[in-house]
Amino acid sequence: MFWTVFHNLKSPENAGILVRAHVAFGGAQIIVVGNEPWILKRRAQAFSRHLERLCEFIHCPDDDAFFAWCAKAEAQPVAIEIATPPTFLKDYKFRSRPALVVGNEGAGLPQSFLGRCDAIVTVPQFGPVPCLNTAVAGCLAMYEMLRNEHVTRQIRGDAYIVNEEEVRPLMSSRLTCA
Ligand SMILES: C[S@@+](CC[C@H](N)C(=O)[O-])C[C@H]1O[C@@H](n2cnc3c(N)ncnc32)[C@H](O)[C@@H]1O
Numbered sequence: 001m002f003w004t005v006f007h008n009l010k011s012p013e014n015a016g017i018l019v020r021a022h023v024a025f026g027g028a029q030i031i032v033v034g035n036e037p038w039i040l041k042r043r044a045q046a047f048s049r050h051l052e053r054l055c056e057f058i059h060c061p062d063d064d065a066f067f068a069w070c071a072k073a074e075a076q077p078v079a080i081e082i083a084t085p086p087t088f089l090k091d092y093k094f095r096s097r098p099a100l101v102v103g104n105e106g107a108g109l110p111q112s113f114l115g116r117c118d119a120i121v122t123v124p125q126f127g128p129v130p131c132l133n134t135a136v137a138g139c140l141a142m143y144e145m146l147r148n149e150h151v152t153r154q155i156r157g158d159a160y161i162v163n164e165e166e167v168r169p170l171m172s173s174r175l176t177c178a
Contacts, residue, residue, distance in 0.1 A: 001028055002027050002028065002097070002100060002145065003029055003030070003075055003098070003099040003100070004018060004031070005033060005066070005077070006033065006102065007101050007102065007103050009034075009102070009104060010105050011134070012041050012043035012044035013044065014133065014134050015135075016044035016046065016048035018138050018139070019055060020047060020051050021135075023051040025143070025146055026146075027142075028056075029055070029056045029057065030056070030057050030058070031058045031060060032059045033060045033062070033066045033101075034060075034062070054169065063112070067116055075097045075099040076099065076118040076119075077099050077101060078098045078099065078117060078118055078119045078120075079101045079109050079121070080101060080102050080103075080137050081122065082108075083120040088121075088122055092119060100141050100145070102135070102137060102138040102141075105134050123141065
């Protein structure tokens with residue numbers, strides 16, 4: 001079980017990409033920390049393929065609300081961020097209930113937030129680029145976290161098989177942190 005956490009994300013495109021990957025990798029709820037979620041805007045949907053209809057969103061207005069939610073859900077907050085010294089993705093052993101947090105496109109994750117996480121995990125880079133796109137970093141973390149899982153979903157041709165009952169939209173897709 002895992003959660004994906006958007007920490008003050010700004011770009012609907014990034015949100016859309018992350019929603020699609022989150023659903024594809026079988027995530028639980030998506031946690032939105034910061035401003036009221038803009039996730040359902042049209043620009044995001046070109047990238048999410050409307051998969052937000054299958055997601056439950058939990059909105060945490062600030063960091064305190066997020067860490068309170070983690071404690072209640074027994075989730076381990078794992079920041080996906082560049083840090084020194086780095087813990088690279090391949091060396092990090094994910095526990096059973098990680099909440100993967102990606103940061104704002106401009107500012108990243110603040111130090112005050114990072115200091116409260118269980119771990120800070122860095123995606124290795126090799127070329128002359130200071131950092132990755134937020135959605136790319138998040139998707140790579142999801143992949144690495146699940147790479148040893150046994151794949152039970154069947155493939156037909158060039159697509160995974162999805163049953164009709166799996167894609168029924170949720171009635172209510174928003175919650176707020178207590
Ligand atoms: C574009 S970066 C933030 C900006 C960056 N701090 C800067 O100085 O330009 C946005 C987010 O992408 C994620 N990210 C980007 N590259 C990463 C990497 N190599 N490892 C882990 N996370 C990364 C982090 O979540 C980060 O907060």
